[in-house]
Amino acid sequence: MAKNRIVIVEDEDAIARMIAMNLKVANYDTQVYFDGAEAASALETDHAYDLALLDVMVPGMDGFALLEIMKLYQIPVIFLTAKDDLASKIQGLTGGAEDYIVKPFEVLELLVRIEKVLERSNKVSHVLKILNMEINFEEHTVRQNGQEVALKPMEFELLAVLAKNKNIAISRENLLKMVWGIDYLGETRTVDVHIGQLRKKLGLGGQIKTISKVGYRLE
Amino acid sequence: MKIRTKIVLISSIAVLTAAFLVNAMVLWMTSKSWSNEAYAQAYQNSFVVMSEAEEGLNLSGSEVDKARLEYYFKTYRLENNQRDFYTVCIQEDTEGEGRMHYEEIYNHTIFSPQKLMSQTYTDCEDKMGIMYCSFEYGGGKYLIFRKSFAQGVEIFRIEDVTYVQQQAEQLAVSMGLSTLGIMAVMVLFLYLILKRLLKPLQELNETAGQMAEGVYDRRVEIHTPDEIGQLGESFNRMAEAVEMRTHSLEESEKRKTLFMGNLTHELKTPMTAISGYAQMLLSMKLTPEDQEEALHYIYEECNRLERLSKKMMKLLELDQDTELTCIDISAERLFEAAGKACQVILKEKQITLECIQQGEHFQVDPDLMTDVLINLIDNGVKASEPGSKIILRAGENYIEVQDFGRGIPQEEQEKILEPFYMIDKSRSRKSGGAGLGLALTAMIVKRHNVSLRIESKEGEGSRMILQFV
Numbered sequence: 069m070a071k072n073r074i075v076i077v078e079d080e081d082a083i084a085r086m087i088a089m090n091l092k093v094a095n096y097d098t099q100v101y102f103d104g105a106e107a108a109s110a111l112e113t114d115h116a117y118d119l120a121l122l123d124v125m126v127p128g129m130d131g132f133a134l135l136e137i138m139k140l141y142q143i144p145v146i147f148l149t150a151k152d153d154l155a156s157k158i159q160g161l162t163g164g165a166e167d168y169i170v171k172p173f174e175v176l177e178l179l180v181r182i183e184k185v186l187e188r189s190n191k192v193s194h195v196l197k198i199l200n201m202e203i204n205f206e207e208h209t210v211r212q213n214g215q216e217v218a219l220k221p222m223e224f225e226l227l228a229v230l231a232k233n234k235n236i237a238i239s240r241e242n243l244l245k246m247v248w249g250i251d252y253l254g255e256t257r258t259v260d261v262h263i264g265q266l267r268k269k270l271g272l273g274g275q276i277k278t279i280s281k282v283g284y285r286l287e
Numbered sequence: 288m289k290i291r292t293k294i295v296l297i298s299s300i301a302v303l304t305a306a307f308l309v310n311a312m313v314l315w316m317t318s319k320s321w322s323n324e325a326y327a328q329a330y331q332n333s334f335v336v337m338s339e340a341e342e343g344l345n346l347s348g349s350e351v352d353k354a355r356l357e358y359y360f361k362t363y364r365l366e367n368n369q370r371d372f373y374t375v376c377i378q379e380d381t382e383g384e385g386r387m388h389y390e391e392i393y394n395h396t397i398f399s400p401q402k403l404m405s406q407t408y409t410d411c412e413d414k415m416g417i418m419y420c421s422f423e424y425g426g427g428k429y430l431i432f433r434k435s436f437a438q439g440v441e442i443f444r445i446e447d448v449t450y451v452q453q454q455a456e457q458l459a460v461s462m463g464l465s466t467l468g469i470m471a472v473m474v475l476f477l478y479l480i481l482k483r484l485l486k487p488l489q490e491l492n493e494t495a496g497q498m499a500e501g502v503y504d505r506r507v508e509i510h511t512p513d514e515i516g517q518l519g520e521s522f523n524r525m526a527e528a529v530e531m532r533t534h535s536l537e538e539s540e541k542r543k544t545l546f547m548g549n550l551t552h553e554l555k556t557p558m559t560a561i562s563g564y565a566q567m568l569l570s571m572k573l574t575p576e577d578q579e580e581a582l583h584y585i586y587e588e589c590n591r592l593e594r595l596s597k598k599m600m601k602l603l604e605l606d607q608d609t610e611l612t613c614i615d616i617s618a619e620r621l622f623e624a625a626g627k628a629c630q631v632i633l634k635e636k637q638i639t640l641e642c643i644q645q646g647e648h649f650q651v652d653p654d655l656m657t658d659v660l661i662n663l664i665d666n667g668v669k670a671s672e673p674g675s676k677i678i679l680r681a682g683e684n685y686i687e688v689q690d691f692g693r694g695i696p697q698e699e700q701e702k703i704l705e706p707f708y709m710i711d712k713s714r715s716r717k718s719g720g721a722g723l724g725l726a727l728t729a730m731i732v733k734r735h736n737v738s739l740r741i742e743s744k745e746g747e748g749s750r751m752i753l754q755f756v
Contacts, residue, residue, distance in 0.1 A: 082564075
C-alpha cells in the first residue's frame with residue numbers, strides 16, 4: 069500500500085527536520101517548505117497530499133492563508149504553532165483546520181493526532197502489512213503468512229498500536245491509555261503479560277523489543 | 288441643591304433684607320412727614336376757629352353769656368356751613384376744693400367734657416395759648432386742640448387724622464407689592480443669566496464624566512476668559528496629560544505583552560526541537576546519520592537558548608536603574624575592542640573592517656559601548672555580501688557603523704529596534720540571531736542619552752549613527 073504523503077510548512081529548520089524525521093520513521097512520505105508562498109506555488113503543480121502540518125507564523129504567507137489554499141485541494145490541515153492564545157485556536161479551528169497542536173508537543177501526540185485525522189478523512193487503508201503479517205482493522209484479524217492467528221481483543225488492539233507506530237518506543241503507561249483507555253485502572257504489568265502473549269502467538273520475540281526505561285517497540 | 292438655586296436663594300435673601308430696611312425707613316419718614324403736615328393743618332384750622340371764637344364772643348368780660356355761646360356754635364357756625372367737631376363747655380368749681388363740674392354748651396363729638404379734660408395736653412407754644420394732644424379711640428387717631436378762655440370756658444376742637452395712618456398702610460402695601468414684583472423679575476432674570484453662565488460648568492461635568500468612563504479624547508469648549516473659562520482650560524490641560532499618560536501606559540503594556548509573547552515563542556521553538564529530538568533518540572530506531580543529525584540539532588538549539596538567556600539577562604540588568612560606569616575613552620580603543628570581538632564573524636564572510644578616527648574621546652561605559660558596536664557590526668555583517676566591507680567612523684560627537692549590504696526598508700527602520708523583531712526571520716535564524724541585538728543596542732544607547740539614527744537605502748547599505756549630545 070502507498071505511504072500517506074504529508075506536507076510540512078515550518079520555518080524553523082530544526083523543528084521541520086525533526087517532524088520530517090519522525091514521520092519518516094512512522095512510515096509517512098514528507099515534503100518540507102520553509103516559506104508559505106513557496107509552499108503555495110509548489111502546491112499548484114503537486115497537491116496529492118493526504119495531510120498538511122502548518123505553522124501559523126511562517127514567512128511569505130501565514131498559516132491561516134495557507135489553510136484556505138489547502139481547503140481548495142481538500143487537504144486536511146493540522147496547525148502546529150507556538151501561539152497558544154484562544155483567539156488563534158478559534159480562528160484556526162473555525163477556519164476549517166482538523167486539529168491545533170501547541171508547541172512544545174510530544175512526538176507521540178503528534179503521530180496519534182495525525183493518525184486520527186487520516187482516519188477521519190478515510191485516508192488510511194484498513195489493511196496494514198508489516199513484516200510477515202497482514203493486519204485487517206475492519207475484520208479485526210491478523211494473518212501471518214496467509215494463516216489467520218487467533219488473538220484476544222486486547223491483544224489485537226495492542227498489536228495494532230505497535231504496528232501503527234512501528235519503530236517508535238511507547239511507554240507502558242501510554243500503551244495502557246491507548247489500548248485499554250484512560251479510565252482503565254490496571255497495572256502496567258497487564259501490558260507485559262499481553263506483550264508476552266503476542267510474542268508467543270506471533271513469534272515476534274525479536275521484533276517486539278523491550279527498551280529499558282521507555283517501553284516497547286515493534287521493529 | 289444646584290449652585291444656581293443656591294446663588295438665587297442667597298441673593299434673594301440679601302436683596303429682600305435690603306429692600307425691607309429701605310422700605311421701612313422710607314415708610315417711617317414719609318408717615319412722619321405726613322403726620323407733621325396733618326398736625327400743621329389741624330392746628331391751622333383750630334387756630335382760625337379759636338381766634339374767631341375769641342373775637343366773635345368777646346369772652347373777656349366777667350360773666351359768661353351762655354346763650355350767646357350756644358347760639359354761636361349751634362346756629363351761626365352751622366349756618367355758615369362750618370361743621371366741625373367741637374365740644375364747648377364751662378368749667379365751674381361749684382363745690383370748691385377742686386371738684387370740678389362741667390357744663391356742656393355744645394358737643395358735636397362722642398367724647399364727654401370730663402374725658403376730654405382728663406387728657407394730658409402739650410402746649411403748642413404760640414401766642415394764643417392753644418394746647419394739643421393726640422388721642423386714639425376705636426381704631427381711629429385724633430388730634431385734640433384745646434383753648435381755655437376766661438370764666439372757665441373751654442373749647443376743644445377734634446381733628447380726625449386716621450387717614451394719615453391709612454395712607455401709610457396703603458403705601459406700605461404698594462411698596463411691598465412692588466418690591467415683590469421687582470424681586471420676582473430679578474430672580475427670573477438672575478436664574479436665566481446663571482443658567483447661561485454656568486452652562487460651561489455643566490459641559491465640564493459631562494466631559495469629566497465621559498473621561499471617567501474612559502473616553503480620554505474629549506475636551507471642553509472655552510466660551511469666556513473668566514474663572515470658568517480658566518477652569519475649562521486647566522481641565523483641558525489635565526485631560527491632555529491624562530490622555531498622554533494613559534496612552535503611554537497602554538503602549539508600554541502592549542509592548543510588554545508583545546515582548547512576553549515573543550519571548551515565549553523564542554523559548555518554545557528551541558525547546559520543542561530539543562525535546563522532540565531527545566524523544567526520538569530515546570524511543571526510535573534511527574540510522575546513525577539521523578542520530579548524529581538529531582544530536583547536532585539539540586546542541587545547536589541549546590546554544591541558541593544560551594545566547595537568548597544571556598541577552599535577556601543583559602536586557603534585564605539594563606532595565607534596572609543601575610549606574611553606568613562612564614569613563615573617558617578614545618574611539619581607537621573602542622574600535623579595537625569591537626574589532627577583536629568581531630574577528631571571527633568578519634573572517635567567516637571575508638568582510639574587511641575599516642576604522643576611521645582622529646583621536647576622538649567619548650564619555651561612555653566602555654563594555655556596554657563595545658557591545659553596541661559589536662551588535663551593529665554583527666548586524667552589518669548579516670546584511671552584507673561576502674567580500675564587502677564595513678566602516679567604523681568616529682567624528683566630533685558621533686560614531687557610525689556603515690555597511691554596504693542590502694539596506695533596511697523604510698517601513699522597517701523603526702521596528703528593528705524592538706525586541707525580537709527580525710526583518711527576515713528564517714535568514715536571521717540561520718545566522719544565529721534572536722532579534723534581541725538591536726533592542727539591546729537601543730537600550731544601552733538610551734541609557735547613555737545618546738540617540739541612534741538609521742540612514743539606509745535598500746540595496747546600497749545602512750549607516751547606524753550614534754549621535755552624542
